[in-house]
Amino acid sequence: MVMEYFLSEEEQMMVETARTIAIEKMKPMREHYDEKEEFPWEMVKEFAQADLCGLYIPEAYGGMGFGIMGLVLVVEELCKVDGAVALSIACTALGTLPIIIAGNEAQKKKYLPDIASGKKLAAFGLTEAGAGSDATGMTTTAVKDGDYYVLNGTKCFITNGGDAETYTVFAKTNPSRGARGISCFILEKGMPGFEFGKKEKKMGIRASSTRELIFNNCRVHKDQLLGKEGHGLMIAQATLDSSRPGVASQALGIAAGALDEAVDYARKRVQFGQAIASFQGIQHMLADMATKVEAARALLYASSRMIDVATNKLTKEPEKRTSKESAMAKLYCSEVAMEVTTNAVQIFGGYGYSREYPVEKMMRDAKITTIYEGTSQIQKNEIALNLIKESAAKTK
Amino acid sequence: MNIIVCIKQVPNTTNVQIDAETGRLKREGVESIINPFDEYAIEEGVRLKERTGGKVIVVTMGPPQAESALREAISRGADEAVLVSDRAFGGADTLATSYALASAIKAIGDYGVIFCGKQATDGDTAQVGPGIAEMLNIPHVAYVKKIEAIDDKSIKVERMMEDGYDLIESPVPVLLTVVKEINNPRIASLKGKMAAKKAVIKTFTATAINADAQKIGLNGSPTQVMKIFTPPQRAGGEKFSGEPAVVAKSLVDKLSETGVI
Numbered sequence: 215m216v217m218e219y220f221l222s223e224e225e226q227m228m229v230e231t232a233r234t235i236a237i238e239k240m241k242p243m244r245e246h247y248d249e250k251e252e253f254p255w256e257m258v259k260e261f262a263q264a265d266l267c268g269l270y271i272p273e274a275y276g277g278m279g280f281g282i283m284g285l286v287l288v289v290e291e292l293c294k295v296d297g298a299v300a301l302s303i304a305c306t307a308l309g310t311l312p313i314i315i316a317g318n319e320a321q322k323k324k325y326l327p328d329i330a331s332g333k334k335l336a337a338f339g340l341t342e343a344g345a346g347s348d349a350t351g352m353t354t355t356a357v358k359d360g361d362y363y364v365l366n367g368t369k370c371f372i373t374n375g376g377d378a379e380t381y382t383v384f385a386k387t388n389p390s391r392g393a394r395g396i397s398c399f400i401l402e403k404g405m406p407g408f409e410f411g412k413k414e415k416k417m418g419i420r421a422s423s424t425r426e427l428i429f430n431n432c433r434v435h436k437d438q439l440l441g442k443e444g445h446g447l448m449i450a451q452a453t454l455d456s457s458r459p460g461v462a463s464q465a466l467g468i469a470a471g472a473l474d475e476a477v478d479y480a481r482k483r484v485q486f487g488q489a490i491a492s493f494q495g496i497q498h499m500l501a502d503m504a505t506k507v508e509a510a511r512a513l514l515y516a517s518s519r520m521i522d523v524a525t526n527k528l529t530k531e532p533e534k535r536t537s538k539e540s541a542m543a544k545l546y547c548s549e550v551a552m553e554v555t556t557n558a559v560q561i562f563g564g565y566g567y568s569r570e571y572p573v574e575k576m577m578r579d580a581k582i583t584t585i586y587e588g589t590s591q592i593q594k595n596e597i598a599l600n601l602i603k604e605s606a607a608k609t610k
Numbered sequence: 611m612n613i614i615v616c617i618k619q620v621p622n623t624t625n626v627q628i629d630a631e632t633g634r635l636k637r638e639g640v641e642s643i644i645n646p647f648d649e650y651a652i653e654e655g656v657r658l659k660e661r662t663g664g665k666v667i668v669v670t671m672g673p674p675q676a677e678s679a680l681r682e683a684i685s686r687g688a689d690e691a692v693l694v695s696d697r698a699f700g701g702a703d704t705l706a707t708s709y710a711l712a713s714a715i716k717a718i719g720d721y722g723v724i725f726c727g728k729q730a731t732d733g734d735t736a737q738v739g740p741g742i743a744e745m746l747n748i749p750h751v752a753y754v755k756k757i758e759a760i761d762d763k764s765i766k767v768e769r770m771m772e773d774g775y776d777l778i779e780s781p782v783p784v785l786l787t788v789v790k791e792i793n794n795p796r797i798a799s800l801k802g803k804m805a806a807k808k809a810v811i812k813t814f815t816a817t818a819i820n821a822d823a824q825k826i827g828l829n830g831s832p833t834q835v836m837k838i839f840t841p842p843q844r845a846g847g848e849k850f851s852g853e854p855a856v857v858a859k860s861l862v863d864k865l866s867e868t869g870v871i
Contacts, residue, residue: 227803234797265800280801 217508219515224280225287231264232291240296247299247421248575253377254299254421261303262332270307271531275326275525281527282456283518288462290511293467294474296422297579300467302335304460305373305422308338308587311453312382313399314528316441325380339383339401339427340450342367346585347592349384349450354429356385360560361436363387363399365429366488368411375425376410379403383427384446390398396446400438407432418578456525458544458587459518459542465544465551465583467601472551472558472576473503479562479571496561503554510543510550519541538600545593548583555580611722611762611782615655615668615688616711617648618743619679620732628838644679647727649686650788653795654757655725656687662760665689667718671699671710685798685806698816698827704733706830708741713819715746723765724785727812728753736787743785750785751778755792826846 233368239260247254261267269284271277278284279518285307292300310329313336328334347350354367365385369375381401388395401408411426441449477500480491490496517539524532555577559566566573584590621640629636644652656673663811668683670676671694680691694714702710715721724746726739736752755775756768762782769776770789798806816826824830847866850857865871 222805224804227807228800231798231800231803260797263799264797265802269800529811 216513219511221287225283228269228280228284229265229287229291231248232266232288233294235264236292236295236466237259237268237403240292240299244296244299244572244575245569247296249420250274251420252417253423254302257299258302258332258335267303267306267332268326268330270528271310271326271330272527274529275314275322276330277326278330279527279529281518281522281525282459283515283522286459286514289460289463290467290470290514293464294471296421296469297464297468297576298419300464301373301419301422302331302377304464304525305338306336306378307458307460308453309338309374309378309380309382311457311528312338312440312449312558313380313400315452315456315531316398316445316449317400320437321440323401334379335374335377336380336382337378338428338453339369339372339375339381341369341371343370347589349447350396352384352386352396354383354385355389356387356397356399356434358387358436359433362433363397363436363439365399365401365407365432365434367429369427369429370411371414371424371586372427373422373424375423375427376403376413377423381427382440383429384450387443387446391444393447395446396450397443398440398446398449399434401432401434405432405434417581418575419582432494451537452531452535454587455530455532455535455540456521458540458593459514459521460544461583462510462514462517462547462588464542465547465580466507466514466582468576468580469503469507469510469547469551469554472555472580473500473507474498475571475576476503476558476561483562490561490608499557499561503557506550507554510547513546514543538597538604541588541596541600544583544587545590545597548580549590551580551583552577553556611662611811612664612720613655613658613666614715614718614721614724615648615651615683616664616715616726616739617652617668617670617679617683618645618727618730618732618738619643619672619676620645620730627721635841642675642679644682645727645730647729647731647788649727649789650790650792651725651727652683652686652688652759653793654786654788655723656796657793658723658757658760659687659689660662662722664722667692667721669694669711669714669718671695671702671707671714680811681806682798684739684809685802686796687799687802690712691809693811693813694819695813696816696826698821698823701828701831702826703739703833704735704737705832706826706828708738709825709830710784710816710819711738712742712745713821713835714814715742717814717819722782722784723760724748726785726787728789729776737824739785739787746783746785748783748785749780751780752787754786754788757786757792765784816828843862 268277269280273279289304342352354363356363383399383401386395387397407430409428414424480496480523483490521536558573559577565571619642622643627636659666664686667690668688669692729736753770754767755770758766759849766779850860
């Protein structure tokens with residue numbers, strides 16, 4: 215039983231739709247995609263057919279206009295069953311947000327409808343081998359040449375890389391200006407000079423593809439520049455303010471799924487002549503897991519609602535940034551996911567460590583949520599920085 | 611050219627209670643669902659619409675609560691829904707039901723293909739689909755597992771048989787009853803659910819469809835249920851156990867004794 219969050223009728227329909235797909239379509243394929251490390255195109259078709267691809271995209275561009283809350287509710291529900299397959303659309307949101315936030319009318323009209331309908335997936339290209347937490351350390355460059363920018367460099371660990379059609383990519387247009395010398399471009403798969411590198415072999419989220427993006431004199435027309443030259447990092451930060459709840463919902467879904475599995479197993483598993491759920495040692499573990507999952511959910515929903523109000527469901531620039539709140543949701547949900555999935559494996563004991571049961575996969579999938587889109591440590595930096603700023607503003 | 615899909619709301623259980631007095635199914639207090647075979651009919655109707663255009667109109671006969679089945683059909687892609695509902699239809703057997711549905715379909719008019727599930731899971735008669743076709747005086751093909759081709763004048767389908775399938779060509783309009791092998795029904799989409807919520811369901815009464823009072827409801831139902839009973843379960847037979855050689859000998863002896871071999 216989920217606590218009452220007074221979801222609207224439409225929000226309840228989204229959750230219901232996602233749950234049906236998760237149980238009827240995703241669950242039977244869960245082991246297959248994990249083991250084969252295959253991109254779940256069949257599932258993407260299901261998401262598209264059920265109208266789950268454009269939940270957060272404004273209605274004016276073919277989406278449903280349900281804001282971040284719409285994305286979060288559906289990703290959570292899908293991730294209860296499979297946190298890797300759902301990433302295909304969750305990460306598309308990350309790649310799409312820069313266009314929603316900084317795109318001009320023509321760019322939005324060109325790219326958003328196909329993403330909203332599920333015809334195309336998107337990806338976000340920021341990270342480089344030497345620029346992870348410190349995005350300003352990137353070495354990919356975009357040099358202006360007439361009406362074009364010429365991109366050179368390599369992005370790494372790009373989720374949906376190779377499978378997405380639309381990419382929002384960050385590159386230095388003015389290396390001497392540091393954080394203000396980065397710009398954001400929309401790239402399309404198949405552009406000359408834009409290739410994909412090796413596919414990563416990962417601990418978890420194996421149904422999700424992670425590849426390098428390689429730019430070798432890739433000529434990008436100036437119409438593909440998002441926002442103004444030099445505003446790239448600001449676009450990235452605004453994107454992350456809205457996208458972190460997406461990762462948080464992935465983490466929350468994985469945790470909630472693991473909790474359900476653990477309770478169910480504890481009721482059935484008999485040791486010392488009784489169900490292990492009758493032992494207080496197990497009960498207290500389950501109680502802690504359930505409380506943390508619910509606290510994570512409450513924090514996530516509150517921060518998502520806050521973002522939706524601030525941005526009028528992604529249709530306007532917020533007057534006040536929501537970096538701290540979205541960082542809190544991402545930090546807490548992902549740490550809870552790691553703890554809850556680890557304890558779920560513990561409750562399953564030896565069987566939990568076996569691939570015959572789903573909890574080891576949940577634990578492997580959960581780990582990434584404390585790492586990507588800003589590690590837990592980076593989220594803490596963000597939260598602390600905002601605390602200090604808010605306090606300083608008060609005492610001025 | 612519109613596509614009509616006939617559906618039935620049935621109790622969601624395989625353990626249906628039977629009223630000892632009337633010999634009919636007890637429907638009260640049991641959750642109702644769309645007859646599972648009709649889900650394939652809805653899906654095939656929607657797929658055909660996606661191929662040929664037109665509208666999918668879903669029709670059911672039943673009490674007012676059957677509206678929920680129609681709304682679900684809309685959430686799965688149907689465009690319009692008609693509820694054939696009137697106290698006068700009550701107590702209908704398969705003949706009277708076929709007549710009522712055929713009358714409703716005539717009232718709708720302009721149709722190319724009518725889909726039904728091969729049978730309903732409550733009555734299991736498989737009679738209503740072909741019955742409707744007879745009343746409308748159009749051809750029907752039962753147990754369809756694939757639509758091979760269709761144009762304005764004719765349709766080519768595969769009919770499932772026990773030992774393979776028949777390839778059948780029929781003029782259009784036609785009524786098809788479908789088997790579960792025909793497709794994999796889609797999950798109701800979010801927009802579908804939202805449309806279903808808002809949809810206005812038309813209700814057809816007996817007078818609205820000019821139904822002959824003698825052909826509907828109990829009056830129009832020649833079927834009389836004399837008795838409903840559960841056939842006795844087959845007895846367990848005889849089991850032989852022990853060493854394989856001994857068991858084999860005992861089995862052969864027994865079969866010889868009973869004249870089987």
